[in-house]
Amino acid sequence: MNYQAVETESEYVARLETGADWRAEIEALAAEVDADAGWFTALGAVQDAELWFYDQDDLEYYPIELDEPLEVASCVGNISWLGEERFAHTHAVLSRPDGETLAGHLDAATVWAGEAHLRVFAESLEREHDETTDLDLWL
Ligand code: ZN
Numbered sequence: 001m002n003y004q005a006v007e008t009e010s011e012y013v014a015r016l017e018t019g020a021d022w023r024a025e026i027e028a029l030a031a032e033v034d035a036d037a038g039w040f041t042a043l044g045a046v047q048d049a050e051l052w053f054y055d056q057d058d059l060e061y062y063p064i065e066l067d068e069p070l071e072v073a074s075c076v077g078n079i080s081w082l083g084e085e086r087f088a089h090t091h092a093v094l095s096r097p098d099g100e101t102l103a104g105h106l107d108a109a110t111v112w113a114g115e116a117h118l119r120v121f122a123e124s125l126e127r128e129h130d131e132t133t134d135l136d137l138w139l
Pocket residue numbers: 089090091105106
């Protein structure tokens with residue numbers, strides 16, 4: 001395990017724009033407030049979504065495409081640098097009208113309505129490719 005102390009530098013709340021991409025909105029917020037690292041939670045609803053499931057045998061992400069309105073019952077993630085870009089690693093629990101849930105790594109989703117809370121850390125976090133998992137993990 002690698003770890004480091006972090007201090008909260010600032011916190012923001014934001015309303016995500018209807019029709020925009022869910023993850024891109026969070027990355028835009030991080031860029032706007034110049035966040036080198038952070039942690040966020042969010043909730044709301046989306047018009048569609050693409051979740052990814054990481055297969056630990058194949059070392060591949062497999063997409064789960066959902067073309068339907070869904071509630072974002074819970075969304076959690078973090079901000080760190082991936083190469084030259086701020087990456088919002090985003091996971092979500094989405095729900096259907098009957099309450100059935102679908103969950104996973106959220107790659108993309110079209111915002112219907114969204115509210116986010118971002119905690120910005122004073123420190124910077126970076127990702128680097130990890131040989132064992134074939135994932136981009138924190139240094
Ligand atoms: Zn993930």
